Amino acid sequence: xxxxxRHHHQVLxxxxxxxxxxxVQAQDKWAEQLLQDTQLFDSVAILGPEGQRVPFVGALLANxxxxxxxxxxxxxxxGRSKEVVLAQVAPSTFHAILRAAAHLDPKLTPxxxxxxMQAAAMYMINALMEECIDYAAxxxxxxxxxxxxxxxxxxxxxxxxxxxxxxxxILLHSKEVLAAPSFLLAHGSxxxxxxxxxxxxxxxxxxxxxxxxxxxxxxxxxxxxxxxxDRLPEESATKKTRTQSLETSSTEVAxxxxxxxxxxxxxxxxxxxxxxxxxxxxxFLTREDSESIMMFHxxxxxxxxxxxxxxxxxxxxxxxxxxxxxxATEGQEDADKLPVGGAAWQASAARRALKVKLPYEAxxxxxxxxxxxxxxxxxxxxxxxxxxxxxxxxxxxxxARMKCMVIDTLDSKLLSxxxxxxxxxxxxxxxxxxxxxVARLEVFGKKSRTAYAIHVVNRLFAxxxxxxx
Numbered sequence: 001x002x003x004x005x006r007h008h009h010q011v012l013x014x015x016x017x018x019x020x021x022x023x024v025q026a027q028d029k030w031a032e033q034l035l036q037d038t039q040l041f042d043s044v045a046i047l048g049p050e051g052q053r054v055p056f057v058g059a060l061l062a063n064x065x066x067x068x069x070x071x072x073x074x075x076x077x078x079g080r081s082k083e084v085v086l087a088q089v090a091p092s093t094f095h096a097i098l099r100a101a102a103h104l105d106p107k108l109t110p111x112x113x114x115x116x117m118q119a120a121a122m123y124m125i126n127a128l129m130e131e132c133i134d135y136a137a138x139x140x141x142x143x144x145x146x147x148x149x150x151x152x153x154x155x156x157x158x159x160x161x162x163x164x165x166x167x168x169x170i171l172l173h174s175k176e177v178l179a180a181p182s183f184l185l186a187h188g189s190x191x192x193x194x195x196x197x198x199x200x201x202x203x204x205x206x207x208x209x210x211x212x213x214x215x216x217x218x219x220x221x222x223x224x225x226x227x228x229x230d231r232l233p234e235e236s237a238t239k240k241t242r243t244q245s246l247e248t249s250s251t252e253v254a255x256x257x258x259x260x261x262x263x264x265x266x267x268x269x270x271x272x273x274x275x276x277x278x279x280x281x282x283x284f285l286t287r288e289d290s291e292s293i294m295m296f297h298x299x300x301x302x303x304x305x306x307x308x309x310x311x312x313x314x315x316x317x318x319x320x321x322x323x324x325x326x327x328a329t330e331g332q333e334d335a336d337k338l339p340v341g342g343a344a345w346q347a348s349a350a351r352r353a354l355k356v357k358l359p360y361e362a363x364x365x366x367x368x369x370x371x372x373x374x375x376x377x378x379x380x381x382x383x384x385x386x387x388x389x390x391x392x393x394x395x396x397x398x399x400a401r402m403k404c405m406v407i408d409t410l411d412s413k414l415l416s417x418x419x420x421x422x423x424x425x426x427x428x429x430x431x432x433x434x435x436x437x438v439a440r441l442e443v444f445g446k447k448s449r450t451a452y453a454i455h456v457v458n459r460l461f462a463x464x465x466x467x468x469x
Contacts, residue, residue, distance in 0.1 A: 031102040034060075035095075043072055043082040048090050058082060060101040065123040089119050100128045108135045110143035110182070114150035114158075136162045141173045142180040149187035153223060164457050170194070171314060171453040174201040178210055184217050188226030195266040199456050201313040204268045205276050211263060212256075212280070219255040231262040260284040269293045270308040317452040322362055322443045327355045334437075341440035344372050353423035356443060360451035361418055364391065366444035368404040375436035377403055380425040386417050401439075 034040065034057060043058030062069035071084045086094065093115040096106040106128065108116060113136060120129040136158070139147060144166045151158050158166075170177050177183065177194075191214060194200055195207065218224040225232075232255050264285055269277055274297045282290045295301045302308050328335040330351040337343035338354070345354070364383070371377045383391040383405065393407040422441070447455060 028104065031104050034102055035098055035104075043084065045089075045094055046083060046085045046087075047094055049087060051087075052091055054091060054094060056098060060098060064097075064101045064128070065125050067123050086119075088122070090115055093119050097123075097125065097128065100125070100131070106131065108132060110139055110146035111150070113139075113147055114154055114156050118154060118156055133159055133162065137165065139166075141169050141176050142182060144169055145177060145180060145182040145186045145190065148190050149182075149185065149224075152187040152189045152226060160461075164461060167457045167460060168453050171197075171199050171201075171456060172450065175206075178202050178206060183210055184214050185224065186214065187224055188218065188228040191263070192227065192266075193460075195263055197456075198312045198316075199314055199453070200311060202311075204271045204311075205273070205280075208267060208272070208281055211260060211267075212284070215256045215259040215263075216252070218259065219252050225259065228259050228262055231258050233258050257284050261286055261289075264289060265305070266307075268307045268310070270296050270302065270306050271310060314449040314452050314456075317447040317455075319365055319444055319446055322364075322445050323359055324441070324443050325357045326441060327357070328353070338438060338441040341370065343439050344437040346437040347378070347424045347435060353421045354438075354441065355419065355421050356441070358418040358443075360454070361448035362445040362451060363413055363448065364407050364420075364443065364445040366404055366406050366442075367393075367422060368398065368402060368442040368444070369438055370402045370440040370442075371436040372401070372439035373436045375434060377401070378424055378435055378438075381405065381422055382425055383407065384421050384423070386419045391420075401436075 038055065040057055041055035043056055043061075045054045045056060046052070047054055058072045062072050068084065072082065089097075090112075092112045096108060096112055096116045097119060100106040106116070108131070113132060117129060117132045117136075120126070120132060136147065147158070148163075148166055150156075151163075157163075191211070195211070200207075218228070219232075222229055261284065269281060269285075269289075270293060272281065277293060277297065282293070285293070289305070292303045292306060296303075296306060296308070324339050326335045326338045328345065328351055330348075331345050334343040334345040335354060338345060367381075367383055369378065369381070377397075380395055383393070385391065391407050391411040393405045393411065395403055395405045398404045424435070446452075
């Protein structure tokens with residue numbers, strides 16, 4: 001019937017969309033079966049130092065990795081036996097590679113990311129490496145310590161942009177990093193870098209409590225200690241092994257105390273409350289350090305070994321001349337010279353404003369103009385944000401040919417973004433052409449928290465993050 005045909009066409013109009021979704025699901029199911037169906041397995045991987053044997057479909061790996069193709073199907077002994085020894089690949093990493101080869105989500109995690117990156121590089125699986133880098137860039141703050149610690153433990157150098165981004169997040173979210181469960185599983189080299197940072201924005205009491213927890217866990221898992229393992233007492237069963245009991249013992253307490261004493265030089269015990277220091281910290285310190293801090297708390301006497309100042313955090317950026325670029329509707333050649341001097345940018349009725357751009361967000365404090373020639377300097381000017389808000393301030397003469405606008409403290413925080421304009425303020429007389437041309441434009445201010453964190457990270461990387469216990 002006509003109704004029947006019309007109804008049939010309506011079903012056909014909807015069906016392809018539904019079919020596509022169900023077909024993709026079917027493909028995923030087939031791929032999952034391919035990884036689990038033992039009847040199809042024709043190869044065996046011998047994984048990790050324990051030599052765990054894992055059967056799999058050899059063509060999957062041969063299809064994505066030339067080195068593994070040669071190992072499985074080449075003239076090597078492995079090719080004849082269809083057994084491949086992957087001593088540096090853990091089972092979790094191997095399964096991530098198999099899933100990627102079968103067109104499935106590799107199920108990357110902060111825990112398996114670094115080993116998977118290592119294996120992808122070793123066996124030339126470039127697309128998987130790209131997927132790992134993309135995943136690494138999206139890891140939340142609470143997972144950063146896990147990735148950094150894995151890289152330190154395996155001696156793997158993370159891509160520079162990923163590595164620097166992680167430290168940037170650590171500085172901006174210090175409290176979250178400290179409170180994360182991953183902090184207790186951090187590598188000793190990462191712990192050393194954190195406690196040594198002036199910009200790590202946490203209280204000394206909170207930091208110490210977490211270090212006590214971390215050190216207790218680390219002596220039970222010596223691979224976490226890293227460079228701090230050398231600080232363990234020689235007589236404490238000489239570097240505790242995995243086979244020993246995990247229960248707290250006098251040996252573990254001695255080891256924990258030695259680790260905390262190695263970190264003590266970076267902790268501001270003088271900033272802790274008296275009761276907190278006595279109850280939570282004093283028993284772990286050497287007698288000399290303990291008595292020194294007690295003298296400070298009781299009598300206010302400090303020694304050269306003590307750190308008595310608060311960590312600076314990210315709010316300590318000093319005022320500086322900010323790097324700028326300047327543009328103008330007319331006279332761009334001279335506008336380009338304004339940041340360094342030697343310009344002769346002449347204001348007129350047609351060109352009254354200069355557009356200034358910063359490379360990062362900042363809190364403005366001063367705008368200084370130097371004028372060329374002998375003509376009168378501008379009587380005044382105004383600074384406006386990209387949203388049209390005027391920043392108030394007082395303008396005064398600083399030198400014979402120099403005027404400076406000091407921006408009000410409250411208004412200095414109104415700049416949201418990296419662009420603003422400086423425009424000549426029109427008076428009745430004289431006309432703009434009678435004013436001296438601008439020879440130099442200088443902008444002063446402080447980096448924002450985000451910009452200062454980037455600055456600190458760049459400083460750390462310039463020093464190669466080298467921190468000694």
